[in-house]
């Protein structure tokens with residue numbers, strides 16, 4: 001029996017972590033080398049950070065410019081080296097909207113939120129089950145000005161840090177309940193910081209009878225369902241800021257209990273950008289590239305026009321938006337749709353003049369300013385698995401010349417007739433997209449017309 005030092009048995013493996021992967025700009029981040037295997041030296045690379053490299057085991061790094069950054073660490077034990085890169089490991093941006101916080105969850109404060117206990121320690125915003133907004137829930141946040149005699153002290157509840165870039169509007173709403181204790185008025189302020197809490201700007205301030213939702217009294221205030229009010233604050237002036245802190249501040253004056261609940265921050269967009277990808281079977285040259293059909297000489301990157309419909313997720317699948325747009329030779333279809341479709345779920349429907357109408361497999365939740373859907377990567381991307389694998393890509397079936405949702409004898413007959421006329425140019429019977437109606441188009445429709453192909457939709461359509 002003998003023993004070997006464990007470190008020499010272990011494989012050299014680079015590993016690291018940061019204490020905070022979502023720091024504010026200008027706030028140092030503590031990194032730790034957690035590599036195993038007898039590390040004797042190391043090199044860090046902090047893209048966008050200061051310092052931009054280090055050999056320390058626990059370097060402190062600051063990011064000066066808002067962004068999302070990679071971090072790399074390469075360690076050696078004198079014999080081998082082990083590199084590790086964590087992509088987009090550090091981001092200084094705040095989190096996305098929406099915020100919808102009713103304080104019904106178990107974490108207190110909610111994840112990413114901060115309860116700032118200024119002045120007298122222990123006197124702070126407190127989660128209570130005595131009242132929920134408009135009587136509609138169990139919990140709210142309360143500041144106990146009834147019990148605590150701390151005039152002038154300010155304590156805050158901070159919403160998780162937010163990224164407000166890209167929106168067209170941003171609104172904050174919250175429910176409040178308060179009753180003036182006769183002779184003693186407390187106040188509520190809402191403040192916003194764009195510099196990680198160094199400075200705040202007040203965007204809302206109400207006190208006393210202006211804040212009150214229940215007149216005045218001299219008892220320990222617990223609101224009824226009717227003793228609440230919803231406040232709305234427009235935060236449009238903070239659009240474009242990638243790091244925004246919103247906080248609720250109690251300004252104490254030994255008055256009465258102040259309650260807040262149902263804090264919602266909602267952003268809207270004026271337009272959303274859709275990035276779809278689809279390939280037409282007959283036009284496909286392989287490798288995801290198609291013929292330039294419309295104008296091969298003048299528009300070599302444009303394949304053809306398509307109509308995209310966006311339809312509601314549920315029956316009767318109402319049309320929400322429709323646009324005739326360009327299908328590029330690489331299959332991409334990019335267009336804008338109304339921002340009102342943000343956070344709604346839609347089917348994408350592709351209509352093309354001589355292909356089978358094809359729906360996305362399922363409704364897609366449009367949960368950001370851009371949305372990407374690629375039909376070409378799997379048959380299951382289409383509703384009813386209704387595509388054909390051709391040259392490594394899943395393609396829309398070619399051949400529905402008369403656009404009745406079926407590829408059948410009428411389509412076949414049309415191509416058969418036209419293929420004898422030596423037609424050239426932009427022709428609906430040109431299924432291969434080479435600007436000729438000829439035998440290859442006939443061969444394609446001859447095959448597809450025997451497969452009993454019809455449009456698969458979430459409703460019966462034959």
Ligand SMILES: [Ca+2]
Pocket residue numbers: 102103104132133137138139140261262
């Ligand atoms: Ca609640």
Ligand SMILES: [Ca+2]
Pocket residue numbers: 116117118119120121122123124154155
């Ligand atoms: Ca306090």
Ligand SMILES: [Ca+2]
Pocket residue numbers: 399400401402403404405406407408410411
């Ligand atoms: Ca047809």
Ligand SMILES: [Ca+2]
Pocket residue numbers: 430431432433434435436437438440441
């Ligand atoms: Ca052709």
